[in-house]
Amino acid sequence: MNNPVTSIKLVLLGEAAVGKSSIVLRFVSNDFAENKEPTIGAAFLTQRVNIDDHTVKFEIWDTAGQERFASLAPMYYRNAQAALVVYDVTKPQSFIKARHWVKELHEQASKDIVIALIGNKVDILDDDPNERKVAKEEAEKLAQEENLLFFETSAKTALNINEVFLKIGENIPLKNANDGNGDGINVTDNQRVNLAASADATANASACSC
């Protein structure tokens, strides 16, 4: 582990039960659970990936999806360098919600946040293509308009899950990830504005148990 390590703070947003936690579970543990307890508040997990000669450490903030938890979200996406906005390809409402999240992120989050739009649960379409309720074209259009990365994934079959994270890793300037993450952010949590602390994260990152 002599590679330089870069931390990327990544937040998952999206309607309840679209599979945010499952995407994380698949990415972090390559596992899947059919009935996962809903995330209460938020969960935090980490995962390391090698991209070229770099090691990227993803610090993943997985948030609760229910509408009323939205007021907690700013606490978690502050300083985030990347966001996965997840919807369920079989639930049109979840796509509307995804639009809202994209809008909110553009307004409130760091200016250069990399956002990926994720249509999850495509495995359901394998059994019955009629289940699709959000057209791929529609999502692609949104991604283009709003300058988002776009993937259709399945946490269940692991389709495209790693690709999402790798793509995000490629899209974030690695060298700047650490010293630049204090700039251009909207600190929504008025409690703490301590931005210096993250600077030494790289040095001690290997101590983390992940």
Place this chain on the structure above:
Amino acid sequence: MSFFSTLRQKATFIDKISESFGNTITRDEKFKLEYKLPPGENIQDDTNADVSFVSIYDSNNKKKQSIITAKQSNQEKVAYVFSGRLYMTPHFLVFKDSFDQKSCELILNISTIKKVERSPSAAYAFALMITLYSGSQVIIQFVGLRYRSEQFCEQLKKNLRENMPKAKELSSFLSTCYSEFIINKNMLRMTNLHPPKAGLGQSFKYPGAVDAAKEKRKLRLWFDYFKMNGQNLAIMKSPLFHKLVRIGLPNRMRGEIWDLCSGAMYLRHANEGVYEKILKDNEGKISQAIEEIEKDLKRSLPEYSAYQTEEGIQRLRNVLTAYSWKNPDVGYCQAMNIVCAALLIYLSEEQAFWCLCNICDIYVPGYYSKTMYGTLLDQKVFESFVEEKLPVLWDYIVKHDIQLSIVSLPWFLSLFYTSIPLEYAIRIMDLFFMNGAKALFQVALAVLKINADDILQADDDGMFIAIIKNYFRTLDQSVHPDAPDIKYRQITKFQELLVTAFKEFSVITDSSILQERNRYKKDIFQNIEIFVKKTQLRHLPKVFHLTDDNLSNIYDIYYQSIETHKISMGTGSSNMTFEVFVQFMTKLCEWAKPINEETNPAFNKQRSSFLRILFNNWDIAKLNELSLNDIVSGLDKLLTHDLLESINYFFSLYDNDDDGELQREEVLQLSEGLLLLTEPWKSGRLIDALTKRQLEDDIAERIAQDKLQQIEEEQKIELPKNYEVDEEKYKNEQSERYLLAASNFLQRSFEYATTLALADEVNLIDLSDEEETAESKQAKEKKFASLKANAALDPTHPKILDLANFRMIILADETYELFFARTLRSSIYVDKNFGANNDRGKALRGMFDGIIADGRRVAQQVRRRVDSVATKSTTNSIESPDNLTPDNSTLVGSKYDDIDDFTNEGADDEDEFVDEESNALLKNPWVDEELEDQESTSETLNGPKKRPVSMIVPHQENDLIEFET
């Protein structure tokens, strides 16, 4: 007694002071909270008394009389006597000792009372002997004035009488209590008893390793306790009760003790059958909450076997949906599913339901609300406790930017269920129900304290979370695994946690929590309101004419109008009924303000019918309610900056079948609507651009005459101060102009409509206008009325007005054209911050005062006149003006511009217009022009008046030509 009551007064006074920082709660509320009594159980009377509970099963009482207290030496039965305070509510007698507030707490539902007798005691003392259904007795010896004691008894008697029907149903309720079952079974040796409904644990096993022998021992302890101190609805809680809870409840008894401690039992007793009824009444109904619940049913304690079966899922579904119907303000919040799933392991459905009610309403209020304000607030409170009690740790957390709430928020929100292994979370729940929300704070602080050394090594959130996770995973392990003494080795981390929580953090009390909550409440609510507003504004439909400021103002007025909706708490409907809509529009629009009936009797009817039309038009989903989105879309249309769009929209409001044509009735309605909208100008409350210009011109004219020679230098035209304006004159002129416009409108509408339908249609009344110049205002009003009646009373010829004609008629009238182009918009105050709006009334009163506050135009006019006069003749004599005094007093910063400010939007146009047309206009007041037109109405329709139109908005001429073709 007086001594005690002064003491009590003092106590409540001090309470009041301590609570005055936040929302105060009344003594009644505090009382109900303390004893977890249902709503409505207000204190009717309270008194000092000595109370003892004499159990029928107390073998000592049967024979011996050895344990005797001084006061009761002559009594047959003996027991400990406690001095304290006795409270009476409609359905309860509550007693608490005044020794240490812990020794004796008696909560007695009066349904359990079988008999009340005056106790044979010394003549000076007044005592009651209450016999319960079980045979046990409560002896109350009143301390205080006799007549007060008598009063107390009278009230008790009254309550007992009123409660008779309820008391008769006691036994069916008792059959749901396990305590009753074991007493009946073991003491009364009753046979064919059915054990009451139990939680899922009874058939699906209770969580954790169950030691049957230990369970039995614990159950036995409870059995003994009930025998001596009563049970369920009539129980005396002694320190032993608390101790028994602390050592951990036996699984079979846990349900009932939760039921009892949480107050759910009282609620359930007071609302028998309500749970089933809620389920039945809402069967098959769908709501957002229901959909959300369905998503989570299989995701609630999924590892517990019962929740892999339909039975368990169904119970969970029933309780959660029933709660969402009972309290739609909360509906369903994730985490409730997990809490509820845990409850159902020990409680029957009905018990769990009422328990959930009390958790949400009493224990952790606001945690699961739509804004989760309680959760946010308690996180803040928790942080402040950490800062105060664990300062070193707090400093470290702050310094390293560790987000404490990432770990602590789920503890509180899911009452530890998602963080700690189920069997331990259940134990914390025992204490939570007995001690209240402070148990959560105490345990949470203890977790941090125990792990402080490790946390102080953590650099970031990830490590912090890992430490805590690891700790919770190992709660069953020994604290001192290497200790030589087995006793030490046996102490588990969980035991250590409880001891730390309740010993070291006993300083965290209900009142300190309340105090902290009050301290941060305002901030939290404010933050939530800002957040909600931001989010809502972000999600509004696309608008074309409203600015972000406008939207922000509309939002504020909208929620000020919906008084039942609390933004920060997320309670109440956020939609508008028609009544609220009327209030809302009244605040926003000048023409929607109510006026004195006498000045205009038709006004109120016009107002409500126009607002109804708007309301229906804006209510796109036809729910008979408007949302903020509806309001914003509607106002956006109403406030269009495009003249034609504005006219079209007004037309479409009345075009019910949307065919582009108005029937006669619709035309009449439309004219009424126009009358309403123009009322502020007709009545002279507002003045429009034409009047303003006229006024400015007149003033300029006078100044020019007066000061011709004094004005030498550029920019140095002095505006008259305290200029006396004949307000009435201008008001009247404007009023007449609007009336004339209205009658012209109606006349033209029907004439033009008629010519389409029937070429030879003639006017039914003489509309000649020879005497127009002399016609008074009243006459005009009369004329309008007759016109209206005329048209309305002519059912023989169907008349149709189409959009093109309507537009033409409007554009043919300068007043109305200006009205749709600008005037109407100026009467809808979307620009103003509502707070500042309160001054408006005052500003209006002096509307003419500020007419020339922005004297730019007047000054220009003066200069123009001076220039032109100067070139013509320089011989005019100049008189010093009497009525022009340089007095500032009446000309202070006028609000007038707020109402009719177009110096910004159209300054250039106007200047241009003035340059071209000033002389013509000034010399021929436009009212005269109107009169000319009046004489040749048929011409007007065939060839619309170009002159006034082109004067105001020259670029509109093309549109007019289009109509002609």
